[in-house]
Amino acid sequence: MNADAAGPSAVAVQEALRAIADPADAIHLQRFFKTGPGEYGDGDVFIGVRVPATRGVAKRFAALPLDEIDRLLDSTVHEDRFAGLVILNARFAAVSKPRTFDDAARATVVDLYLAAVRRGRVNNWDLVDVSAENIIGPWLLDRPxxxxxxxxxxxxxxxxxxxxxxxxxxxxxxxxxxxxxxxxxxxxxxxxxxxxxxxxxxxxxxxxxxxxxxxxxxxxxxxxxxxxxxxxxxxxxxxxxxxxxxxx
The missing domain is CATH 1.25.40.290 (ARM repeat domains)
Incomplete structure (x- = not known):
């Protein structure tokens, strides 16, 4: 099934990622992100999609609804969560531009992100680093x-x-x-x-x-x-x- 034809859903994003996944890269990424017992990424699962390719998939699904983004953030697969965060970044940026500024929409994105953080879904350094300064940082620039x-x-x-x-x-x-x-x-x-x-x-x-x-x-x-x-x-x-x- 064509991922784009499936519509803007978490499942469509996941299918697009799996279509380009490389098992050899998955093994490398599991080691690089310390997913072994007792390591900081203990138990995380990679399917083998590098960051540029993951960003490419995320760009195709920029219109993904927030509830579907949330489903990505709850995935056990690391690349799904990374793609979800990239899409969420873009959503926050879109409602932060002068011509499309919507503070209520910004607050909704922030709340979704913080909920994911607090339930342990933003749980590796790359996930934190790709998202925190792009969502929480701008939100708090002019706030306590x-x-x-x-x-x-x-x-x-x-x-x-x-x-x-x-x-x-x-x-x-x-x-x-x-x-x-x-x-x-x-x-x-x-x-x-x-x-x-x-x-x-x-x-x-x-x-x-x-x-x-x-x-x-x-x-x-x-x-x-x-x-x-x-x-x-x-x-x-x-x-x-x-x-x-x-x-x-």
Missing amino acids: RELLFHLAQADSMWERRVALLSSFAFIKAGDASTTLALCAGLLDDGRDLIQKALGWMLREVGKRIDRALLTGFLDQHAAVMGRTALSYATEHLEPAVRACYRAR
Whole structure:
């Protein structure tokens, strides 16, 4: 059956993805995204569709209804969830444009996304990274940001990463305040994927806004930062400066 002819449904998206799936790629992706017992992606299922191809399928189904997107996000297959998030990003962007701005529709997308996050469906680093800064970040640009601090205290590592990555939208808008506060609160988080995200966001503060904001944070916190976060945060500093911070 032709996936496009089946209409805008989650099943049609899934059929389109499976038509281009590669079992050899599935094996590679299972390893790359750490799906073994006890690993961060424990139990996740891949069918073997690379990101550019998944994005191509998602583009074909841009008109997918929200309830069908939600069905994709509840799939046990990783590529289904990734495609659902890409479609959801596009939906949020479409109702955020000046000529089509619809704040009620934006709120509906945000609520759907947060529900998926909280029921554990945005549950790998690529899923978080492709969506948080494109949905939650823009939504909160001109709103109070307590939501991110609640997410940063959640038991789920993925919710904490959503908090950090959402703040990337603020960095791109020239505002480092929320990122710095979130990073300060997560310095003791021992999960590697949180440490990487923390260091990454700090590095972006220094690159995109003001290096002095980064070095000021490091002057205060470098001595207690984990090696991974510190390595990421100092990556673009001069070798001598980087060595000085990493020696603390």
